[in-house]
Amino acid sequence: MTTPVLSVRDLVVEIPTRRGVLRPVDQVSYDIHAGEILGVVGESGAGKSMTGNAVIGLLDRPARIVSGEVLLSGEPVHALKGERLRKLRGKKMGMIFQDPLTSLNPLLTIGEQLTETILEHLDVTQSEARERAIAALDEVGIPAARQRIGSYPHEFSGGMRQRVVIALALCAEPDLVIADEPTTALDVSVQAQIVALLKRLCREKGVAVMLVTHDMGVIAEAADRVAVMYAGRLAELGPVREVITNARHPYTAGLMASTPVASQGHRRLRQIPGAMPRLDNLPSGCAFHPRCDRAEPRCREEPGPSLEACDGRAACWFPLTEKTEVSA
């Protein structure tokens, strides 16, 4: 088997605070291969974005990686700092942020921001960089790219700006792109376009994409595999079809039952009772047990098992079996 583009191994991120050490990311492991989209879902605060930030080395202090590994095409990058890390960013791994309105510098033209990035990472002349910038804009579907390259960000609409952001993240041809909620701030009609664009670029360029979102619809549309996170841990990991139709972890099942599906008409949405615990107040045992209707004494006493306990799919002592009706 080929080396995955991104390989995260037992990653632990901690934030030391006055009231103790918080663990927003706890023992997370997954791989992403070239041309593959891994969706990472979960509620707010589940550690999705924190994982993405840890991979690209953009954790805000005092958060830090305390153990585990991040391998980029087999090379460890979690311990890199300063110049060596900077040279990887943009060139080997790019990132797309949530809000296209704030991720572009308002005082520089999009052409300036593109050529700057290209010149930083690729050995090209100024005019070649400009041509590449135009090609990059063309690729993400900016009409009349040659004319628009001198425009400022405020002269574009939200969806167009997110296209520019994607062009920026991809212009130095990275192997991995971390898309942190790339559609959350957009209109629904534009969301689908952006998801389709990400999917196309991923397939055409063979880029590995880590798609962080809380929108199951986006995951179903774009991802090949999905990682469900809960309170900093992986709850379930598997091919997207299987996870959606046949969730093994009760949390995933609850998440699916609470996602509206237009084709099913006015079905009453089920919600998962309670809320995700705060990181400074995690329950004993499995963090999901207070909200889980399948919880047994063991769940209160022992932390959830590793994914291997259930065919490498779900971190649950009592996973739902194939036949079990969704009952969360």
Added chain:
Amino acid sequence: MLAYIIRRVAQSVLVLLVTGFVAFSMFSFVGDPIDNMLGQERTQADVERLRTQLGLDQPFPVQYYKFLEQAVQGNFGLSYRQGRPVSEILVERLPATLELAAVSGLLALAGGIGFGIFTAIRRRGPSASTIMTLSLIGVSLPTFLIGILLIYLFSVELGWLPSFGRGQVVDLGWWSTGFLTESGLKALILPAITLGLYQMTLIMRLVRTEMLEVLRMDYIRFARARGIREKSINFRHALKNTLVPVITITGLQLGSIIAFAIITETVFQWPGVGLLFINAIQFVDIPVMAAYLMMISVMFVGINLIVDMLYFAIDPRLRVDRTAGGH
């Protein structure tokens, strides 16, 4: 943009009309100038004659109009004390003040922006904390005290720099400059520091706060995620975004450097318009005071106008007429 400029100029003219009114009111309400001009030995006929001669018997609006008419031409009448045209005295004194203000303004800007960026980037470093602590002194000490302390240290104790005056000046026809002689430059150092220190610390703290704010923005994070160099992030991405609010404050501060040169000029006996104004107050020399008031307001309004124009140069979002489609 043209419409904007015209609107701003119109506003400026309005402001000047109002300050002109205040300046003019001084003539009528701060005592009767006739009393000042004629001594104790006077007849009622003398008073009437002078009143008619000066046009003071005419209705108020007419007098105001005439004052404005003359002021626009740079004519503010004769100084009560020196008996010479006020405009002539002002022009004589202005170079000293402008040179002092220019040097301290540059000092404040260069020092303020430089230190501001430094303390923002090296936020946790010991040197940045030291600068921040020292800047508190600059903000809280009154100007005259700084001046006196500097005189004590560098003139009295060390004897390096002169404690008063402008040194030797070179006359360039309509402008007398202290830049060309050694004693002129030496004499400039202490007053320039005194006048610029407060503004410098203010600009520094402003630049630091703005810069820290900007460095937290998403586009800075995104630039980092693209592997842009720190140097380019700090000076290309962040500094430019910092400058918009900084320019506003700095513009106003430069105006007040000229206006509040009064205190520094008094401490250092600097022969500029500020000292002239202080002396004018002592002698109730109203034409000089009125002319000074008008001059300062013209400067303030002018600087504000320039600042507004600078926004356009820095922030493309204000150049609305360029907006193309794409929505």
